[in-house]
Amino acid sequence: MYNPFSLTGKTILVTGASSGIGRAIAIECSKMDATVVLTGRNKERLNETISQMEREAHTIIVADLNNEDERKKIVDNLPMLDGLVNCAGISGHSLFSFLKKNEIEQMFSINYFSPLYLTQSILKNKKLKKNSSIVFITSTSGILSSYIGGSLYSSTKGALNGMIKGMCIELAPKSIRVNSVMPSMIDTPIMEGGTLSKEDFEKDKEKYPLKRYGKPEEVAYAVIYLLSDASSWVTGSNLLLDGGRSVSY
Numbered sequence: 001m002y003n004p005f006s007l008t009g010k011t012i013l014v015t016g017a018s019s020g021i022g023r024a025i026a027i028e029c030s031k032m033d034a035t036v037v038l039t040g041r042n043k044e045r046l047n048e049t050i051s052q053m054e055r056e057a058h059t060i061i062v063a064d065l066n067n068e069d070e071r072k073k074i075v076d077n078l079p080m081l082d083g084l085v086n087c088a089g090i091s092g093h094s095l096f097s098f099l100k101k102n103e104i105e106q107m108f109s110i111n112y113f114s115p116l117y118l119t120q121s122i123l124k125n126k127k128l129k130k131n132s133s134i135v136f137i138t139s140t141s142g143i144l145s146s147y148i149g150g151s152l153y154s155s156t157k158g159a160l161n162g163m164i165k166g167m168c169i170e171l172a173p174k175s176i177r178v179n180s181v182m183p184s185m186i187d188t189p190i191m192e193g194g195t196l197s198k199e200d201f202e203k204d205k206e207k208y209p210l211k212r213y214g215k216p217e218e219v220a221y222a223v224i225y226l227l228s229d230a231s232s233w234v235t236g237s238n239l240l241l242d243g244g245r246s247v248s249y
């Protein structure tokens with residue numbers, strides 16, 4: 001059946017595949033017939049993701065992306081890729097005036113430096129095929145918005161959104177496309193442990209024209225578009241997914 005969004009024959013690496021958005025991306029890519037390499041630190045949760053996936057060809061590489069040797073382990077064990085989804089990341093709430101060096105370094109390490117170095121290493125080791133696609137999961141935070149205590153998180157995501165612009169120009173001659181998906185609030189475990197109560201979240205959802213947060217699989221559908229040949233002329237874009245939040249005051 002004709003389907004320009006199909007991922008048949010494509011092999012995709014997904015970081016952060018043990019939870020939330022990365023898990024949904026791995027599962028939905030498998031439903032579109034891709035073979036997926038999943039990575040994260042928690043083997044049990046990676047296996048939970050695999051148990052929900054279609055087909056049996058998928059593999060797991062357990063690794064801490066903050067660690068250079070473990071990033072090398074990922075790259076050394078990779079097959080040739082058609083797609084790379086940099087999804088792993090953390091959020092945080094710290095007032096700008098009280099930001100400490102170690103928390104700045106920790107947040108930048110996983111949200112910015114790890115995807116940068118992992119992608120660089122995959123490119124240097126020629127593990128991305130011609131016509132492949134690189135996707136970064138960034139955020140509306142850092143481009144369109146932020147929140148009290150969000151200056152650090154926003155900086156990391158803003159930096160990634162800028163980085164893809166230069167990457168897109170440099171990698172176009174190799175026929176490699178580079179894009180980001182910028183979601184607003186998505187219901188995942190990343191929202192747990194913050195300062196907002198359940199009531200705060202319900203009130204916040206009212207600010208969205210669609211009156212709800214996004215679902216992880218709704219981010220996955222956008223990622224599938226960017227990984228597929230349907231987006232073969234799309235590179236250097238920051239794709240906004242926000243349920244209309246940015247146009248509603």
Ligand SMILES: NC(=O)c1ccc[n+]([C@@H]2O[C@H](COP(=O)([O-])OP(=O)(O)OC[C@H]3O[C@@H](n4cnc5c(N)ncnc54)[C@H](OP(=O)(O)O)[C@@H]3O)[C@@H](O)[C@H]2O)c1
Nearest residue numbers: 016018019020021040041042064065088089185186188190
């Ligand atoms: N949820 C939202 O509202 C939202 C909105 C916009 C953007 N985002 C972005 O979307 C991405 C995924 O977020 P999520 O909501 O799905 O969060 P999540 O459910 O907390 O998942 C985070 C993922 O990152 C992985 N990870 C964290 N630190 C890691 C490390 N040092 N090494 C390897 N993997 C690591 C975790 O794997 P392990 O625990 O197994 O290591 C987990 O799979 C993040 O980049 C986030 O900034 C989320």
